[in-house]
Amino acid sequence: MSDSTTTTQPTGGVPRVPRVSKVSEAVIRIAGNSQDGIQAIGGFLARLAGRSEQEVMTFMTIPSTISGGPSIFQVRIGSGEVLSAGDEADILLAFYQHSYEDHIGSLKKGGIVLYDSDHVELKPEWQKDYHHVGIPISSLTVEAIGGTAKDKGKNIYALGLVARMFDLNVPKLEALIHERFGGKDQSIVKNALSAFHAGYSYCVGDLIETFRFAESEKREGAQVVMNGNEALGYGLIAAGVRFGAGYPITPWSDIMELLRRELPKYGGSFIQCEDEIASISMAIGASYAGRVAVTGSSGPGISLKTEALGWAVMAEVPLVICDIQRGGPSTGMPTNVEQSDLNIACFGSHGDAPRVVIAPANVEDCFYTAIEAVNIARQYNVPVIILSDQAIATRIEAFPEPDLEKLCQDITPDLTPVANYKPYDLSAPDGIVPRVVPGTRIANGKYPIATGLEHDEMGHPTGSPKLHQQMTTKRRKKLQALAATLPTPKIYGPPEGNVLLVGWGSTQGPIREAVDRARAAGDSISGLTLRHLNPLPDGLENIFSGFHHVLVVELNDEGLYGYGQLAGLLRARFTDPRIRGVNKSDGLTWKVRDILERVRTTLATLKKT
Amino acid sequence: MSQTLSAMPAPATNLAVASPLPDNERKPLTKKELAADHPTWCPGCGDFSVLALYFKLIEKRKLQHEKFTTISGIGCSSRFPYFVQAHGAHFIHGRALPFASGISLSRPDLHVFAFSGDGDAFSIGGNHFNHTARKNIKMTLVVMDNWVYGLTKKQTSPTSPLGFKSKTDQWGALDFPINPMKQAIAAGATFVARTTHTNPNHVLQMMEAAMDHDGFSFIECLSECVEFYEGAFDSSNPRKGGVFNLVPPDHDVTDELEAYKLADSPFPGYFGVLYKIARPTKNAKEAEVNRNAMEKFKGLKDWQILQKNFDRMK
Ligand SMILES: Cc1ncc(C[n+]2csc(CCOP(=O)(O)OP(=O)(O)O)c2C)c(N)n1
Ligand code: SF4
Ligand SMILES: [Mg+2]
Numbered sequence: 001m002s003d004s005t006t007t008t009q010p011t012g013g014v015p016r017v018p019r020v021s022k023v024s025e026a027v028i029r030i031a032g033n034s035q036d037g038i039q040a041i042g043g044f045l046a047r048l049a050g051r052s053e054q055e056v057m058t059f060m061t062i063p064s065t066i067s068g069g070p071s072i073f074q075v076r077i078g079s080g081e082v083l084s085a086g087d088e089a090d091i092l093l094a095f096y097q098h099s100y101e102d103h104i105g106s107l108k109k110g111g112i113v114l115y116d117s118d119h120v121e122l123k124p125e126w127q128k129d130y131h132h133v134g135i136p137i138s139s140l141t142v143e144a145i146g147g148t149a150k151d152k153g154k155n156i157y158a159l160g161l162v163a164r165m166f167d168l169n170v171p172k173l174e175a176l177i178h179e180r181f182g183g184k185d186q187s188i189v190k191n192a193l194s195a196f197h198a199g200y201s202y203c204v205g206d207l208i209e210t211f212r213f214a215e216s217e218k219r220e221g222a223q224v225v226m227n228g229n230e231a232l233g234y235g236l237i238a239a240g241v242r243f244g245a246g247y248p249i250t251p252w253s254d255i256m257e258l259l260r261r262e263l264p265k266y267g268g269s270f271i272q273c274e275d276e277i278a279s280i281s282m283a284i285g286a287s288y289a290g291r292v293a294v295t296g297s298s299g300p301g302i303s304l305k306t307e308a309l310g311w312a313v314m315a316e317v318p319l320v321i322c323d324i325q326r327g328g329p330s331t332g333m334p335t336n337v338e339q340s341d342l343n344i345a346c347f348g349s350h351g352d353a354p355r356v357v358i359a360p361a362n363v364e365d366c367f368y369t370a371i372e373a374v375n376i377a378r379q380y381n382v383p384v385i386i387l388s389d390q391a392i393a394t395r396i397e398a399f400p401e402p403d404l405e406k407l408c409q410d411i412t413p414d415l416t417p418v419a420n421y422k423p424y425d426l427s428a429p430d431g432i433v434p435r436v437v438p439g440t441r442i443a444n445g446k447y448p449i450a451t452g453l454e455h456d457e458m459g460h461p462t463g464s465p466k467l468h469q470q471m472t473t474k475r476r477k478k479l480q481a482l483a484a485t486l487p488t489p490k491i492y493g494p495p496e497g498n499v500l501l502v503g504w505g506s507t508q509g510p511i512r513e514a515v516d517r518a519r520a521a522g523d524s525i526s527g528l529t530l531r532h533l534n535p536l537p538d539g540l541e542n543i544f545s546g547f548h549h550v551l552v553v554e555l556n557d558e559g560l561y562g563y564g565q566l567a568g569l570l571r572a573r574f575t576d577p578r579i580r581g582v583n584k585s586d587g588l589t590w591k592v593r594d595i596l597e598r599v600r601t602t603l604a605t606l607k608k609t
Numbered sequence: 610m611s612q613t614l615s616a617m618p619a620p621a622t623n624l625a626v627a628s629p630l631p632d633n634e635r636k637p638l639t640k641k642e643l644a645a646d647h648p649t650w651c652p653g654c655g656d657f658s659v660l661a662l663y664f665k666l667i668e669k670r671k672l673q674h675e676k677f678t679t680i681s682g683i684g685c686s687s688r689f690p691y692f693v694q695a696h697g698a699h700f701i702h703g704r705a706l707p708f709a710s711g712i713s714l715s716r717p718d719l720h721v722f723a724f725s726g727d728g729d730a731f732s733i734g735g736n737h738f739n740h741t742a743r744k745n746i747k748m749t750l751v752v753m754d755n756w757v758y759g760l761t762k763k764q765t766s767p768t769s770p771l772g773f774k775s776k777t778d779q780w781g782a783l784d785f786p787i788n789p790m791k792q793a794i795a796a797g798a799t800f801v802a803r804t805t806h807t808n809p810n811h812v813l814q815m816m817e818a819a820m821d822h823d824g825f826s827f828i829e830c831l832s833e834c835v836e837f838y839e840g841a842f843d844s845s846n847p848r849k850g851g852v853f854n855l856v857p858p859d860h861d862v863t864d865e866l867e868a869y870k871l872a873d874s875p876f877p878g879y880f881g882v883l884y885k886i887a888r889p890t891k892n893a894k895e896a897e898v899n900r901n902a903m904e905k906f907k908g909l910k911d912w913q914i915l916q917k918n919f920d921r922m923k
Contacts, residue, residue: 051923179921224922237915243715245707264902265914269714269895274740278707281700281737285680285711288698289719293711311701401919408912415675419627438696438712438719441675443627445642449690450698460646460691 020167024214025078027086028162029106031099034071037155038095042073043396044159044176049077050225050398051172053216057509058396059085059589061335070098075396079216083509083516085395087591091165092130093158094120095137104130114161116154135161135202144198145191153195160199167212170200222401228366228392232322233258235370236294238404240411241320242268244294245282247275250334251393252298252324259294276301280308280321288317288450290413290437292377296322296386299332302344309383310349313475315450315459316424316433318377318384320370325389327587336587337391339505340556342565345385346534352472354479356384357534361508363392364399365531371407378411380432380478387533389555391506391589417441422457423448424471430481431474479535486532488539493519493526499599500547501527501582503554504566507590511553514595525599533566541574550579551602553595558583580606637671640664645694655806655832656686656753662812663693663722663751669813670820677720680709682734684726685760686753686832703733706741706750713748714892720820721748727768728758731787735767742825743797744891749819749826752789753806755834756841763837770876773838789829790872794865794884800826801868801884806833807846808853811880818882824890845877856881 028045032038042058049056060073076086088108094100094115100122107113109129115122117134126132141154156177163173177196181189226234233255236244242263246256259270273279276297283295297305302323312319325341327333345357356376360369366388373384413435420443421436436448449459454468462468491500492512503511508529515527528543530536544550554564558581563571567581582598584590643664650656667677674695681687683702690697700708709723730738730752741750757775758764764777768789772781793801800822804815812830819826831842843849856879861867868884906914 047922222923224919226922230922234915234918238912243711245711262918264895264899265906266911267899267903269899271710271714271895273707274736277704278737278740281704281707282711282714284700285698285708286715287711288708289678289712289716291715293715307701308704315698401923404912404916404919408910408915410911417627417629419625438678439675439716440696441627441629441673443629445674445694447645447674447695447697449645451691452699452701 021209021211022214023211024080025076025082026091026166026211026213027074027076027089028091028093029072029074029089029103030093030158031070031072031103032095032155034068036095038071038073040180041093041155041159041162042075044173044180045075045077045162045168046396046398047176047225048168048172049075050223051176052169052213053219053223054079054213054398055082055216056225056396056398057082057085059391060394070102072099072103077213079214083513084592085589087593091162093162095154095158096120114158114165137161137199140198140202141195145194153191156192156195157199160196161202162199163196164200164202165210167210219400223398224401225396225398226363227254227394227396228360228363228388229254229324229394230258231363231366232360232370232386232388232393233262235367236320236374237262237266238367238402238408239371239374240291240409241294241370241374242266242291243283243286244270244296245273245279245286246270246295246297247273247279247301249276249298249301251326251390252296252301252322254393255296255322255324276304277308280305280319284308284312284317284319287312287319288315288437290415290439291411292318292320292374294320294322296324298324298326298334298390299328299341300330302341302348306344306348307350309355310351310353311452312383313349313353313355314351314452314454316381316475317450318381318435320373320377321383321385323385323387324393325387327585333587335390337389337506337555337589338585338587339389339507339554340565340585341387342504342533342556342569345387346569352476354382354476355534356380356382356479356482356532357387358384358531359387359505359533360392361505361529361531362399363395363397366392367399367402369531371409374411376482378435380482381435382478387505389506413437413439415439417443420444420446421448423450423459424455424457424474426457426470426474431477432481483532483535483538486535486537488537488543489528489530491526491528491543494524495526495543496546497524497526498547499523499525499549499551499603500544501525501595501599502530502550502552502566502570503527504530504533507553507555510590510592510595513592514599517592518596518599530566533569536569536573540570541576544574544576544578548578549603549606550576551582551599552579553582553590553598555585555590556583557585632673635673637668638673639668642674643667643694644692646691648692649688650685651836653833653835654685655755655830655834656689658806658809659686659724659751659753659812659830659832660689660692662809662816663689665813666816666820667695670817672720676718677722678709678712680712680721680723681705682725682729683760684729684758685834686724686726686755687729689724703729703735704737705729706734706737709748709750710741710744710746713746714895717892717896723748723750725750725752726759727752727754727756727766727789731767731789731792735787738792739796742793742799742827745797745799745824745888747824747890747892749816749822749828751816751819751828751830753832754789754829755832755838756786757834757838759834759837775837788872789827790878790883791869793827793829794869794872798827798884799824799886799888800882801872802826802828802882803831803878803880804828805831805842805845805853805880807831807842807848808880811853815882818885822885824888842877845880851877853877854879856883862886
């Protein structure tokens with residue numbers, strides 16, 4: 001929590017409050033077991049923040065075993081810009097002994113531990129560093145809503161406690177509780193509200209200070225709150241995608257479940273296939289039949305899709321492939337984050353198979369990237385890979401509500417008869433030939449074949465060395481034409497200085513926060529996020545030339561030669577010795593202080609050599 | 610949102626628009642309009658007759674160029690789409706069925722025909738065969754079964770009989786072969802038929818019956834590879850001293866066990882429709898899901914339906 005200003009405030013009606021500190025932001029870590037509904041508390045807080053014009057970002061861990069187990073949900077709420085889920089928590093809400101012991105380390109010194117004294121025995125040695133507040137949450141919940149229901153409702157009781165501590169907007173929270181439980185039978189809403197109010201009326205105020213968020217700037221329009229997978233799924237729908245196919249795998253499955261549920265409302269379908277090869281094949285079939293379709297997966301499933309991906313490149317059939325990265329190789333770390341699929345995304349498949357790769361940098365960007373991917377795919381007749389990751393997929397953010405009326409597009413294929421058609425016309429500008437799909441009459445009676453064999457302009461097989469050269473060039477040229485239209489990314493911070501931190505995907509937030517913090521301490525440092533990874537946008541060399549060091553911060557291994565996957569790509573592209581890697585692969589998101597520490601050590605080593 | 614290209618123009622359509630004859634004035638296509646590349650098959654290859662009868666089918670059933678698609682995987686047999694003047698795709702080895710399913714499920718206006726080989730359909734694509742069959746996705750699949758890998762020049766195929774000497778089993782095939790009919794019935798196919806390239810009338814009959822079937826219709830067509838498995842099917846060809854036994858006229862095609870028994874009889878076995886039942890297609894079931902889902906949003910534009918989700922996320 002920062003910018004605390006303490007005021008003493010008389011209040012009537014509500015319990016006596018000794019002290020209210022105004023804060024600009026707070027990081028709350030809720031630790032318990034996954035079956036306790038701690039995700040729900042986090043979700044309520046995040047959505048409340050969204051409705052209160054605050055910024056919010058969450059981070060959670062889910063046990064990879066189905067039977068549940070320890071789980072956390074961290075939420076950072078701020079009146080200003082929130083870039084990451086926070087390195088350290090201000091408040092730890094611990095439901096069990098293990099929650100307390102495993103997570104005290106993530107609490108900042110002087111922070112508050114709010115613990116369930118029915119389950120947690122506090123450690124005297126930690127008392128000097130942290131403010132401990134024990135509340136018999138479990139028994140008070142049972143007291144409030146009765147029954148022996150095994151700890152049900154204590155999450156909502158705890159939400160009440162937090163609401164009191166932060167003087168949160170009670171009517172808005174009540175409305176959220178109504179929305180969340182309203183569909184079920186009325187007694188459930190009633191119980192939830194009783195638990196909430198019991199927690200809210202508990203006199204935490206006597207034990208510790210309470211807080212109030214500083215007013216955030218008024219925003220125009222409403223905010224929506226969702227996670228990255230939802231944003232991606234809804235973005236695809238807005239883009240006009242009406243067919244998809246997939247096979248379940250974490251953390252991609254959420255998207256296929258969402259599309260399976262939603263697409264029928266629009267007359268579309270999402271098909272669960274027997275495996276990932278069938279999934280991409282079916283999606284390509286549907287795309288071939290007229291309307292850009294989607295498939296997706298994570299790690300292992302992406303590996304399976306690469307042969308068919310090459311076909312789509314060769315046959316010039318548009319397609320969108322979502323890769324929600326997780327720890328690899330093989331089954332790897334299914335519920336952890338990693339950015340180690342960049343190479344397979346850019347190069348996976350045999351032969352020269354140019355395709356487009358875009359990495360969204362935050363939850364909002366997932367929504368817009370989906371639309372962008374669909375439009376690039378249909379404009380250039382090429383597969384487009386959306387490279388998201390576990391961290392963006394599962395974290396919740398609030399962002400300005402998109403103008404759906406303006407953004408939603410209809411991409412129904414045009415079946416108007418044409419006079420003649422050459423699917424692989426070598427004279428087409430930039431090699432881009434508009435598609436004519438099955439169902440379209442072609443007046444001269446010459447019909448196209450979509451093929452994975454090298455072909456002539458009509459799609460018929462050829463062994464001609466000249467044609468293979470020309471067609472390979474054609475497929476490459478399309479992406480070069482695309483590259484020329486890509487915006488040069490904006491630098492975060494001044495365009496010249498000592499260090500430029502380059503990143504892609506979910507690391508944007510922590511990198512920007514690191515830049516802010518280092519600049520505040522007087523360092524000359526800027527940040528750059530690349531969204532378009534293949535092809536790269538023009539103008540990067542000019543940006544790099546403004547800095548002494550270009551450090552590429554990634555969540556992947558430094559590789560055999562000391563460069564992560566993006567660093568390697570940039571080195572190959574620019575042969576610029578200033579480009580170096582800052583990497584880690586522990587399955588966790590970057591902490592801001594770790595980035596700064598690693599930048600410091602990297603620069604120190606450079607000085608020595 | 611800052612730097613996305615979400616507002617990209619729709620793809621250009623610089624193609625000359627044609628105003629051809631209205632549908633009711635069009636004549637059925639003949640072989641002349643349907644033939645594309647001259648087939649690259651070896652002279653005498655059984656696949657020629659399957660192609661010739663496919664042309665006949667299109668002509669007889671008055672399908673126009675744009676009303677059907679011809680889809681295949683990889684193999685000699687899978688070269689098929691290049692020889693047909695119509696929309697078609699030559700996909701990757703073993704995956705013709707999911708590709709064809711993508712067309713079938715998204716374009717109810719098109720007839721989808723898939724052509725495959727025994728390796729393509731039962732080895733690399735074996736699992737797709739099972740799942741397309743059980744899901745009953747509407748299309749017709751013709752497997753040109755030559756009991757060998759033709760394109761890659763004589764390796765053992767999943768239908769090669771025990772003892773067949775190939776380049777990968779110089780001493781004779783060791784592995785028990787797949788029986789395509791039994792496989793199809795067990796997988797839940799709703800139309801299962803068997804024919805042979807040496808009996809053109811029968812091939813056409815099977816193709817017509819398959820095309821009329823509402824669901825996944827599967828035909829195994831014995832199609833001799835004169836290059837690598839000459840004479841494989843002689844015992845099914847009366848002109849070579851063999852016997853061509855039709856499915857007995859009193860066979861109940863809806864009786865799964867009886868069909869299985871017929872399928873199990875030793876080569877040359879029986880030809881004709883062994884099994885055929887009516888079961889709702891995946892296409893129909895998905896359409897029903899959609900009807901029910903759309904009912905609740907009648908009169909709303911797509912963006913308004915999506916807006917309802919967004920309103921709940923505020
Ligand atoms: C992934 C992959 N593996 C292997 C091949 C090589 N290959 C091409 S066709 C074929 C077998 C074809 O046999 P079949 O399906 O029986 O068709 P036929 O040539 O006999 O008509 C093989 C192994 C390939 N093209 N792709
Ligand atoms: S190799 Fe066999 S299957 Fe292939 S074209 Fe020749 S005869 Fe036909
Ligand atoms: Mg074969």
